[in-house]
Amino acid sequence: MDLEKLLTDRLVPAFAAVAGGPVDPVVRRSPRADFQSDAALALARRLGRPPREIAAAVLERAELGDLCAAAEVSGPGFLNLTVADGALAALVGGLAGDERLGVPVSAAPERVVVDYSAPNVAKEMHVGHLRSTVIGDAAVRLLDWLGHRVVRVNHLGDWGTPFGMLIEHLVDLGEAEAGRALSMGDLDRFYRTARWKFDTDEVFRQRSRRRVVALQGGDPRTRELWRLLVEQSERYFLAVYALLDVTLTGVDFRGESAYNDRLAGVVADLDRMGLLTSSDGAECAFPPGFTGRDGAALPLIARKADGGYGYPATDLAALRHRTDELGATRLLYVVGLPQRQHFAMVFAVAEQAGWLRPPARAEHLGFGSILGADGRMLRSRAGDSVKLVTLLEEAVARATELARAKNPGLDAEAAAEIGRAVGIGALKYADLATERTRDHVLDWERMLSLDGNTAPYLQYAYARIRSVFRRAGTDPRPDVQIVLAEPAERALAVELLGFAAVVAETERTLAFHHLAGYLHRLAVTFSAFYERCPVLRATGELRESRLLLADLTARTLRQGLHLLGIRTVERM
Template sequence: MRSDAGDPSPARADLFPATGGSSRRSSAGRPRSARISPFNDPRYGAGTSEIGVLMDLEKLLSDRLAPAFAAVAGGPVDPLVRRSPRADFQSDAPLALARRLGRPPRDVAAAVLEHAVLDDVCESAEVSGPGFLNLTVADRTLTDLVAGLVGDARLGVPPTAAPQTVVVDYSAPNVAKEMHVGHLRSTVIGDAAVRLLDWLGHRVVRVNHLGDWGTPFGMLIAHLADLGEAEAAHELSMGDLDGFYRAARAKFDADEAFRERSRQRVVALQGGDERTLRLWRLLVEQSERYFLTVYDLLDVTLTEDDFRGESAYNDLLPGIVDDLDRLGLLVSSGGADCVFPPGFGGRDGEPLPLIVRKSDGGYGYPATDLAALRQRTGELGATRLLYVVGLPQRQHFAMVFAVARAAGWLCPPAEAEHLGFGSILGTDGRMLRSRAGESVKLVGLLEEAVARATDLARARNPELDAEAAAEIGRAVGVGAVKYADLSTDRRKDYVLDWERMLSLDGNTAPYLQYAYARIRSVFRRAGTDARRDAPIVLAQPAERALTVELLGFGAVVAEMERSLDFHQLAGYLHRLATTFNAFYERCPVLRAPDELRESRLLLAELTARTLRQGLHLLGIRTLERM
């Protein structure tokens, strides 16, 4: 069972229905008719929504505008509906269409308006500026849609109509080596991808592509043998993997006899020597045990079942070479077996090979990656392969994918995507390093985050007992690190700045967690849940703004299924929290007259559920109090 520490199962199941599984399934292939509305669709009674899709305002407006555009253009046109600073929404499409039709943009916009049926959902719809359509949604539409959200455990996000098998390759630490900040991004981003795709109803296979094979293992095993198994196991179980590695390395550099023993160990390992293999397994097991403690601290859903080291593909490697040869793709160059995918050049302008088998007969990581890919599309039947690996390996994956396509191991509908990411920088703008110039230990980083967050919690709240402070410190500290990673475009480098990411305001995890805790506090005081059937009343602009924001969750999540750009979800959650805090400031909940009080409790509950679900998708915990 996966130790999903961030599972949103609430203390009060009635208030926060579980959202882990696909509890409701919308009718697949449902027609996207523009004429279906919350008001005329018999399946769509207020508060008892059977389908999630029409809780999405953008889609509702888009569906209404599409036929009108089609009528004007004589063919399908995407209405390009988006949020607008001048109204609730705007359509940009008339501008582009005007050129195609050779008519003035404002005329086109006006013609679209004439054809569009918007009266029942919009308070106003008008041509604006050079030819935009500004749409202001009727309050009645907002209250009806948000009432549908109340009854929807999935908050307006329907499960996918086309489930795929998705393999997510992420984390991938190296045996007998410490996890460092470089593994942080892969682990955090990969885990968010897994959580999202799983929630959307895909079959997700986590693969932790452990670095558990290769020449360094000769050295490590030789060192292990010198120490004796018992002593080595003890050292490794302390979690000091780097100490072990460094000691082996130092002997390797200094001692010729040790170097020779190391080389013999490599040969013995590859030759399947039982005693050597046993030592190797000890190394792997101890390392895996250590990695699991890091994953536990990180609140990541990886378990022991997800380890699939490079060695797992060893038996498949000769077949890869043979089959490439049979397909006529293999070229011998400099004694190595290579494939030269077109379009890749090297330093000297020569074609760049993917070296499948080295001149010494050994296999490198290209062979392993090809074998793994083939196993994923073949045996596992995956149609989406994600590789959460740093951007420097971009060319490598482009070549592997190109060769796999040429070999027929990667063909539609299956597709592979390198989910690359940038580096973590220090506040000096350079790659994050420890003072000694080494890579920074991941656990050290996490421990510092937790310690800092715990201190902050104590300083804010001196009456907290030690246990509560520790729990808050952990959720906030780890959440802050993960959120800092996920809240900016993953392709860019980002600066790790303690002050900023642990700050209680700004686009940070603590800010979002605090908004959630505040809402929970309201419900503790209320001593009751929100009444599910209470009508939503939009008495003030802040209530209206919050409602519009709540209705945007589905569109953001839907967009991320494809892009996996988690900073968009982070941005949405921050916007939602900001909008809620403004609402909270101006709209008393518990002190309000009955009707308003019930309505506001519902809005608060929806906000909390959305924050919790959104943060959960990012792998970040919420707290009942802070």
């Protein structure tokens, strides 16, 4: 049902015959026709022939008669392809009985590990965790729907020297009082108080250092207190995930501590393979191609001079576990762009060690920051990072107020349901509709607008279609013959048949702005169709055809928004 793929499959053998080898036809949507191929232009220099001549030769060999009403050479050598109305109608009609809307399950499913969110124990989640959690959740939803075996990993920061002071502060408060403080969700205050005591009280500082040794040495009582900190934090994280409506659960937590017993082995194996060099007392790997501004090779510190292990050792141990024991062939790390070099070096060392070898590959899904209206990092009035819960609650409150203003007759329960779906959806969509590597400004007015490329606009388009069926008092008939009597109907049919292609592109790149952009185009195209092609006032087979086109649009919007982690509502 992928129209773009159908055209590509027809052009591939024709281009191969002309070029004497495989060629990607590069089929794209075009304003001049339905689709366009510009591969002839790229071939001109290689073949030493004019691109128009190449394009004409391809057309002579391509079997397009049953699919295209027109196929012609245009401009310097473009191939313009206009799909026949009969073929369009048949293909769109075929979507009606397909619950996957023309999107196939992957022919080569993989085990994919997605590492995302990754908050720190005893610290509250802030706005900086939003993008990792939202992007990672969209990746999980998409890859799972396509049939891949997805393993979610929430790589908690639950180990290291700060836990000495945190455990000692817990001891000072007493378990019951500490439990109440942590369960109330004010983790930041707990952490700040512990930090203040560590910085100002020498006795407390010495106790904290001894506690770190006890923790790392496996002292049962210390481990019990540490576990209490972790469990209280995990309960808080799960409450945030429930509000954010993501798929992470308790079974997905895998902290840094899970790899603690593997670190010595990782370093020993790297040393045995000759990949480590002693530098100022530390054991370092120097993967080729990484240099500082002074041209000197950059180290990846596997073991510090004091004998401790840092993030590189933990990340190498985690990667090795994911490939060797979980059998993953695609490893995704949804972490901010500032960590780009770190992960590139970790991947390079893992490749040298043989822990990351084909078909396994690792990808850093880096992302930009969320900025305030002033173009700077988003901060609270006090200058602190904005708490994620505060941001989510504000989004829901603003959307609920908007829903009541637009529809005063809504009862409290309906307004709350719409407010949550629209508010959380607006935050997620603003993130995912932005090219991942770019920063984006948090602008409430724009994000919650019912016009433009926003989640509320798409949610409203879906609700509008559902209202059509409530007024029609009937469900669409999947066996209806599609009629394309008007240009707007035809345009909607072409757009509906583009869903499979954009899903495939998003699977390959995990650049979710492609999927978001498609859903917006589909909603805009439907709006034009709805204005120019009366649905309920039409009669006979034309009415049934238009109802089916409307239903296919609603289904595609709902499925596409679900892949982005955004809920639809029946009324707005």
